[in-house]
Amino acid sequence: MSSTATKDHPQLAAIFNRDEPRVDWHDETLWWVRAKRDIAAHKLPEWELLRETASQIKNNVLSNLSTYLEQFEANAINNGIIVHWAANAEEHNKIIYTLLEKRGISRMVKSKSMLTEECHLNEYLLKQGIDVIDSDLGERIVQLAGEPPSHIVLPCIHKKKEEIGDIFHEHLGSAKGESDPKILTETARQHLREVFLTRRAALTGVNFAIAETGEFVICTNEGNADMGAHLAEIHIASMGIEKIIPERKHLGVFLRLLTRSATGQPITTYSSHFSKPQDGKEIHVVIVDNGRSIQLGREDFRNSLKCIRCGACMNTCPVYRKSGGHSYHTAVAGPIGSILAPNLDMEKYADLPFASTLCGSCSNVCPVKIDIHDQLYKWRQVIVKAGYTPKAKTLAMKGMAFTLSSPMIYRAAGKMGRFTFKYAPFAVNNGANPWYKHREMPKAPEQSFGEWYAKRKENKK
Amino acid sequence: MKVALFVPCYVDQFYPQAAVATLELLEKLGCEVHYPKNQTCCGQPMANSGYEHLTGGCNNLFIDNFAGYDYIVCPSGSCTLHIKEHLHSHENEDKAIEIRKRIFELTEFLVDILQVKSLKASFPYKVGMHQSCHGLRGLRISQMTELVAPPFSKPAQLLGLVKGLELVPLSRADDCCGFGGTFCVVEEAVSSKMGKDRVDDHIEHGAQYITSADLSCLMHLEGILRRQNSSVKVIHVAEILNHSI
DSSP states (O other): OGGGTTOOHHHHHHHHTTSHHHHHHHHHHHHHHHHHHHHHHHTOTTHHHHHHHHHHHHHHHHHTHHHHHHHHHHHHHHTTOEEEEESSHHHHHHHHHHHHHHTTOOEEEEOOOHHHHHTTHHHHHHHTTOEEEEOSHHHHHHHHHTOOOSSSSSTTTTSOHHHHHHHHHHHHOOOTTOOOHHHHHHHHHHHHHHHHHHOSEEEEOOSEEETTTTEEEEEESSOHHHHHHHHSSEEEEEEEGGGEESOGGGHHHHHHHHHHHHTSOSSOSEEEEEOSOOTTOEEEEEEEOTTHHHHHHOTTTGGGGGOOOOOHHHHHOHHHHHHOGGGGOSSSOHHHHHHHHHHHOTTTTTTGGGSOOOOOHHHHHOTTOOOHHHHHHHHHHHHHHTTOSOHHHHHHHHHHHHHHTOHHHHHHHHHHHHHHHHHOGGGTSSTTOGGGGTSOOOOOOSSOHHHHHHHHHHHHO | OEEEEOOOHHHHHHOHHHHHHHHHHHHHTTOEEEOOTTOOOOSHHHHHTTOGGGOHHHHHHHHHHHTTOSEEEESOHHHHHHHHHHOOOSSOHHHHHHHHHHEEEHHHIIIIISOOOOOOOBOOSEEEEOOOHIIIIISOSBOOTTSOSOOOBHHHHHHTTSBTOEEEOOSSTTOOOSOTTTHHHHTHHHHHHHHHHHHHHHHHTTOSEEEESOHHHHHHHHHHHHHTTOSOEEEEHHHHHTOOO
16 A cells, blocks of 8 residues: 555556556446346335435434444343444554454454454554454455455455466465466365464454344355354454444345345345354454544534445446546545545545546445435535645636636636637647547637627627 | 526537527527526536635626526536535525526426427437436436436437437446546546547447537547547537427
8 A cells, every 4th residue: 555655546546547458347347246236226116215214224323323332232241242442443453452462362364344454453463463364255365465455345356367366376376377266266265264274363344233132243245254253262343333223123124235235136145143152252342433423523424424335336436447446545445435534534535535526326326325426525625625635726716716706807718718729729739738638628619609699689689 | 488598608618509509499499588698607616626615706696697587597417406506695595595496407497397398300310318417316307227216318308309310329328427527637537538438338339429418528528539530429409409400
């Protein structure tokens, strides 16, 4: 990530766009997932009702978050689960390290968790001498490649099978040039089996935590969370405070929406419930805030916390599809990430709310009806007012506002502009004009509509 | 019926023929059309760039020009949506609210208010229809592919009344073209790639013209078509509906 830390979305997206066939491939792959989502959604006549129901359940959750969290904690403790609270990423990482250190555990298996990505847990533990193996296949691939995930559901969607073959050859000893997905998957399977059998600690995320019962649910297609959690003596589950749902009966609504929105599947292969530890083993839940309560307090942005991390907004987003997940330089990429990230660090992620055409497709696919594109618009206003925009842009906008507020100046500027387009095209058709790089400028007509209309009125008299 | 014509700034300056077509079409359909001469811009370029706080001047000017009409009609979904969602005024909020209620994008005005059932237009070409996002998802002038709901399309309904016109199907019916206001220059690389892909979809399906209820998208797509020396042309939907041979 260090190479991308100083670059913003337009720069990173421009680098990604140097290889057009690759952009096409990335775009097609994700569009295929979006199309699968459409087919799955359209098979359910009650789809829009489901979305509305999920949205309202989440509204209730956000309005009563502390109550549900405390209820969950009490019930979880009753079930024999040990509950920890972390105000931020640092606390989260420390809690996990302490749990491992006390038992002298130096190797841990992890299932995919975007929260641990957000907290940079792997880097932290590595510095403490603890080896973490990601067990989700896609996540394992990017881990071996030394990259962060580029998508929250499909972490290595940006990698081609030939590239994965090279990574496996280098790290897992598969044959050079092997790119058959079946053979590569088998290689990963053998490698991960050894990991599952030997690790004493397992970390998982949490998709849904049920206040009523104190249990939590993890959804995976590979069963890797179960493999890790069942075999290890200590299972640590990291969850954001927003993962709460009130009652078990609400789970059906979310499970029906989650995977249909994510991949077009009716349901994940494994929806595993964890409610109490096996004899002689421990389950710990770390409940993490890390900026979420600040977002909860921002009226315009609070319902971004309804997100169930399905990734549908990324698959449908034409900007995401054509700029790649890494261009967002944040753990959660795409439209949803662009409204979550500025809450964590407004200056660092000031570019992200602008990485959108505000087309609104993200809001339409969102299974919990987050008004994503409206929030992007609102973040822009906040970021500009906070002063995180280039001075040249502010100056240009002031000039524009001045011109457009005065009919006389507007007409004069328009005339001058059209004159320039017509008689001095070199003034606009050059490398300094980003429009001109791939597009011709519009042709300038002889007269504006206003001028035409004035003459027409004159002639009618 | 007193109708005010709102011609967005870039249409006024670069595509006057679309505004002329809009005016003529509305007059043919029996509207008394006024063009308030001191109009400029809806203020969207500033607002979408995060400078909504600089749009006060534009807003007040807009209110001065457009208060008091039965309807305000605009040949651009995007500008219409901006006014509908963001026109405010400290001094004249009542008038702003009235205007927000009375402004219509051209095709929704023709279908919902004038209830046009026939047109004397002909346009014997293969036409691809680009759905502008603000018209589509903002004003809902057509049904969106993401939602589970019965399909409809106000512009397509109108184009269906035009003799000889053949609407070509597209692989991605309502994918964004990548214009996005200042996005087109700030994110030039992604924007132009998005535009190229939209253009390709139309060309692959045999379109001779690409039409839309929004000229901003068309300006972007035209820029790409002309760079490619393509014979495919862009044309605003008003020009087709007002066209006869």
